[in-house]
Amino acid sequence: MNDTKTNEIHEVDLLPDVHKEVVNMYNHMKAKHPDRLWMAQLQMDHWNDICTAHERGKKLILTSTNTPAELIYAFDAVPFVPETLIMRYANSDKTFKYLDLADQYVSHQLCSINRGQIGYYLSGDLKMKPDAVLSTVTPCDSSRVAYTAASKILGVPSFCLDTPYRQDERGYRYIGEQIKEACKFLEEVTGNKLDWDRFREILERGNEAARLLTACSKLRQITPCPLPGSLLVLNEMVGGMMGSQGAVDFLQAEYDYGVRNVKAGRGVTPGKEQFRVIWLQNMLWNNAGIVGWMEKAFNAVLVMDGFGYEGYQVIDTSSEDSIFLGLGQRTLNSPMVHGASGPAEPWIKMVDRMIGEYKVNVAMFAGHVGCKHTWAASKLVKDYIYEKYGLPTLTFDEDGIDIRYQTADQIKATITEYMETLIANQKKQG
Amino acid sequence: MKPTIAIDNAYIESWKQKGGKVVGTVCCHIPEEIIHAAGMLPVRIRGTECTDDRDGELWMTDYACGFCRACLQNLISGKYHFLDGIVVSDGCMFVQRLYDNWKVIGNTKCKVNLNVPRNHDHLAVRYFVDELKILKEEMEKLSGREITDEALNASIDLYNETRALIRELFSLTKGEHPLVSGTETLQWTIKAMSMPKEIYNQELKAFIEEAKGREPITGYGARLMMIGSAVDDPDYVHIFEEHGGLIVTDYNCYGTRYLWQDVTRKEGETPLESIARSYLEKLTCPRMTDLHDEMYEDMLRLAKEFDVDGIVYVRLKNCCLWGGESVFFYDRFKEDGYPVLTLEKEEITTNAGQVGVRAEAFVEMLEGGTD
Amino acid sequence: MAEEFWRWSETSWRNPDLEGWQKGTLTAGVDIGSTSTQAVLLSDKRLVAYASIRTGANSKDSAHNAMRKVFDLTGLRQEDIAFTVGTGYGRVNVPFADKTITEITCHAKGAHYIYGSTVRTILDMGGQDCKAIHCDETGRVVSFMMNDKCAAGTGRGMEVIADLLGVPIEEIGERSLQVEKDPPPITSQCVVFAKTEVGHLMREGWTKEQVLAAYCEAMAERVARLLRQNEMVEDFAITGGIAKNIGVVKRIERLMHVKALQSDYDSQIAGALGGAVLGYDLLQRRKKRARKTE
Missing domain, CATH: 3.40.50.11900 (Rossmann fold)
Structure with a gap:
């Protein structure tokens, strides 16, 4: 019997713990892969900022990915998206303790991303306590629980932006109005006043990141795809850093890397790029390596996913009104919200555009079991792309956080079976 | 125990015979008063009487809550054949998806999606009033009757x-x-x-x-x-x-x-x-x-x-x-x-x-x- | 006839050291579970005898048969018993019961009897479901959780695996520990799919021990989740048939970071034993009340 698999229950100081890990990873990259240091730099910047916030006399604001981070930076505070913490730990058994603890208090059908967060709060391991919570009600019912739980369990003030289901002008304005109220909240929490010049400067930096993200996405439309699928996972971190120089630097480096590859006619697959894959929604956060494995094993590159597609709009900073409207729009159109957590129709249209723009020939629905509303609309999306493009979708269930649900080997076996069928069919067709 | 009132019951039959219109609602955050004020009969959709939700599961999968699957099943199987319209809120994820799926596959003439805020401050109330105005217009169109403040x-x-x-x-x-x-x-x-x-x-x-x-x-x-x-x-x-x-x-x-x-x-x-x-x-x-x-x-x-x-x-x-x-x-x-x-x-x-x-x-x- | 590996042995036992028990107040508990039925006889709360048999197609017959075995051992007749409690899923089918009490209440009381007053968390792993029960120092239930009716993670599931692999059910636990490293647990929650998976693994070249390890691990993880939901407070005890499977017990202990209390009693009799204890307590309360009103 394997005794090493015990879920050791030990006390952890979560943020310094993750910080230490990231520093190790950074140093490793520096020594072994200096050409890829920019990838590690993003994580280093991200965790440095969070973990040293209090040392630097800054307030730490727990926030969700689709809350405008620029707003938090504008109040000289540091945004901390707890999802990034659980994603960081996703591929390790460190997560189990928190998931199991959460199970005592909530249904285990809640998304594991949120159960993990709830576990953090209940465990007391988040010793560097955030000073306030600023969140939105999207993307799902689980997250609605998790952010409220953060404020109630940690005993810190909170402000929740109500984001409507439908995405329209009236909704953007509604959120914009609430963001104005959120400014008052942040004023109180941070003790700082909103400096509009500084705010604009931060927003422009966010705009720069948004433009670069779009540019990187455009590069992915080229065949062969010059950027590896794994970078789509890293791009997800940018949401919680919009407005920071770190996000801009990372995306600039990503873009430059992509351009160099394009110029050299270089793709990311060892052989000729055979398959251009989209994932309709979620990422395998705990098994992001599978994306790289698909490239090597089948010359199949993940060109885009429903998560990161059409990431962030540029905000018009010409007036206060345009800023709040732009932030409202950004909130409703950010990754994860624009697709699967709004009505199905825009999601279908989004997938439709993706397939066209990225010359996709393989569709996969990596169904994170916690993302139940995505599942509940998946047939609509899959039927649509089958009818329009004749493209079947490989559907499999997985838990993007809890590796106990489905191991990497099991997922790989499913993908292999599917890809081998596609390859056999290709051969038949000559 | 006595039997529970059926979904398709004599009251509804009699209402329809008199030419009345019936509007189904999903979620109790939908103000039925507005539907009623248009002279129509609001009925709340339920999942009871469903013993096999295979179509509901086909569309919403096993990851959806069984209640919404059964409600969708009841709509698909024609238990709610008497509906002239349906109003669905964004009450929760699965109510939302019930609407999304029914919008594509459903045969109900009038389908309305109501955004109900999740806060209750003055901004939320103002947003909701605008939503209710849309609902009011839709109900006026469906009933052919103006909804007055008096009504x-x-x-x-x-x-x-x-x-x-x-x-x-x-x-x-x-x-x-x-x-x-x-x-x-x-x-x-x-x-x-x-x-x-x-x-x-x-x-x-x-x-x-x-x-x-x-x-x-x-x-x-x-x-x-x-x-x-x-x-x-x-x-x-x-x-x-x-x-x-x-x-x-x-x-x-x-x-x-x-x-x-x-x-x-x-x-x-x-x-x-x-x-x-x-x-x-x-x-x-x-x-x-x-x-x-x-x-x-x-x-x-x-x-x-x-x-x-x-x-x-x-x-x-x-x-x-x-x-x-x-x-x-x-x-x-x-x-x-x-x-x-x-x-x-x-x-x-x-x-x-x-x-x-x-x-x-x-x-x-x-x-x-x-x- | 093909060998039936799932068949566990029926038992009956009479306390050889007990004297003068005939003079005490005799109470009985009969626990009709989905796969096994137990009858326990107490005299002034002292254990006289018990029998554990397979539940047949007819619950009433099973109740009679189990009780008959106890009578055979003790020479008693039904009319000698002062109070009988029926428990288990078939509790309403104990024709001679004076009262029915759920297996949750009975298992807590039975575990309290077997393991003593320090026991706080009881895991009852039965043929058809699992229960995590918290009790106080008197064996009274404080809270409980019960998993849904599903063969996987229960005795019935274990029986299916025994037959599938041709391993006698009593050997499963020991053999599941004869692996150097635990393979990943069998992921299927449902025993029907687990069957397919077992077949697949055998074809892949897994040894029987590895498959058993994977199955026991899956069962332990499933049970651990239930235990966590109801919060784990020590001391911890396991009752029911699967408590006899050391492969599952060891894995639960590892996952929950606890040691389960040990006892010489047959873990399967906890429910019926609890019923007999509760029957005795009830009888005493009634007598007391009657004396007061006299």
Whole structure:
């Protein structure tokens, strides 16, 4: 019997713990892969900022990915998206303790991303306590629980932006109005006043990141795809850093890397790029390596996913009104919200555009079991792309956080079976 | 137990025969008063009478909550053939998806999606008023009748009368001599959402009078409050009452939470504004992000008022709103001295025996001894 | 006839050291579970005898048969028993029961009897379901959780695996520990799919021990989740048939970081034993009340 698999229950100081890990990873990259240091730099910047916030006399604001981070930076505070913490730990058994603890208090059908967060709060391991919570009600019912739980369990003030289901002008304005109220909240929490010049400067930096993200996405439309699928996972971190120089630097480096590859006619697959894959929604956060494995094993590159597609709009900073409207729009159109957590129709249209723009020939629905509303609309999306493009979708269930649900080997076996069928069919067709 | 009113019942048949229009609603955050003010009959969609939800599962998958799957199944299978329109809120993830799927596959002529805010501050009320204006226009189009403030006020009054009667009905479970069971109260609230309120109010009034003359219910072991996800099936409540419990009150959107708190009027408000504010303020469902504490206090108040011995917390499988709410109340109920029995429920009950064991064991536990 | 590997042996036992028990108040508990039925006889709460048999197609017959075995051992007749409690899923089918009490209440009381007053968390792993029960120092239930009716993670599931692999059910636990490293648990929650998976693994070249390890691990993880939901407070005890499977017990202990209390009693009799204890307590209370009113 394997005794090493015990879920050791030990006390952890979560943020310094993750910080230490990231520093190790950074140093490793520096020594072994200096050409890829920019990838590690993003994580280093991200965790440095969070973990040293209090040392630097800054307030730490727990926030969700689709809350405008620029707003938090504008109040000289540091945004901390707890999802990034659980994603960081996703591929390790460190997560189990928190998931199991959460199970005592909530249904285990809640998304594991949120159960993990709830576990953090209940465990007391988040010793560097955030000073306030600023969140939105999207993307799902689980997250609605998790952010409220953060404020109630940690005993810190909170402000929740109500984001409507439908995405329209009236909704953007509604959120914009609430963001104005959120400014008052942040004023109180941070003790700082909103400096509009500084705010604009931060927003422009966010705009720069948004433009670069779009540019990187455009590069992915080229065949062969010059950027590896794994970078789509890293791009997800940018949401919680919009407005920071770190996000801009990372995306600039990503873009430059992509351009160099394009110029050299270089793709990311060892052989000729055979398959251009989209994932309709979620990422395998705990098994992001599978994306790289698909490239090597089948010359199949993940060109885009429903998560990161059409990431962030540029905000018009010409007036206060345009800023709040732009932030409202950004909130409703950010990754994860624009697709699967709004009505199905825009999601279908989004997938439709993706397939066209990225010359996709393989569709996969990596169904994170916690993302139940995505599942509940998946047939609509899959039927649509089958009818329009004749493209079947490989559907499999997985838990993007809890590796106990489905191991990497099991997922790989499913993908292999599917890809081998596609390859056999290709051969038949000559 | 007496049978529960059918989805397709004689009241609806008679309404349709007279040329009346029927509008289905999903989620109790949809103000039926607006549909009623257009001269139409609002009926709340339910998942009961569904014994096989294969089409619901096909479209929404097994990851959706069984209640919404069964509701979709009932729509697909034609149980709601009499609907002229359907209004669905964004109450929770699966209600949203029920709408998204039905929008594509459904044959109902008029389909409206209502955005109900999850906050209840002034901005949310203002947004909701605008949403209700859209709903009003859609209902005017469907009915061919203008919805005047006068009509809205009359509907509010009628619905408030229903609310008062439902509160009176539940008051009959109070005290040492309860006169009605939880199975009956749920049957009555379900009846309220399945027929015209004008007739319903008269029938409920008559029932209350009749019940007052009844012999009190005896022989039960514990007074229980059922809280949690949508329970639209009186048979499920009956399992508890067959095993020694008496459900004296609930926190269930098909029970007390359907029509409990009045639509109140504040000076200077239009009827739509009163409706919008009252519906956002009402304590019903954990979907509201800024009412968790209020909801707990309200549940606690009910538990005290109805002299409850224990709480039965039912969470539908895959319901994350109620599935997560326990993080806010488990410890508090414990501190306040109310034991909680947690049950996971599927809409189609196939484990009545097991639920019965849990119910009976819970009652035994609350009784302390076994005699 | 093909060998039936799932068949566990029926047992009956009479306390050889007990004297004068005939003079005490005799109470009985009969626990009709989905796969096994137990009858326990107490004299003034002292264990006299018990029998554990397979539940047949007819619950009433099973109740009679189990009780008959106890009578055979003790020479008693039904009318000698002062009070009988029926428990288990078939509790309403104990024709001679004076009262029925759920297996949750009975198992807590039975575990309290077997393991003593320090036991706080009881895991009852039966043929058809699992229960995590918290009790106080008197064996009174404080809270409980029960998993849904599902063969996987229960005795019935274990029986299916025994037959599938041709391993006698009593050997499963020991053999599941004869692996150097635990393979990943069998992921299927449902025993029907687990069957397919077992077949697949055998074809892949797994040894029987590895498959058993994977199955026991899956069962332990499933049970651990239930235990966590109801919060784990020590001391911890396991009752029911699967308590005899050391492969599952060891894995639960590892996952939950606890040691389960040990006892010489047959873990399967906890429910019926609790019933007999509760029957005795009840009888005493009734007698006391009767004396007061006299």
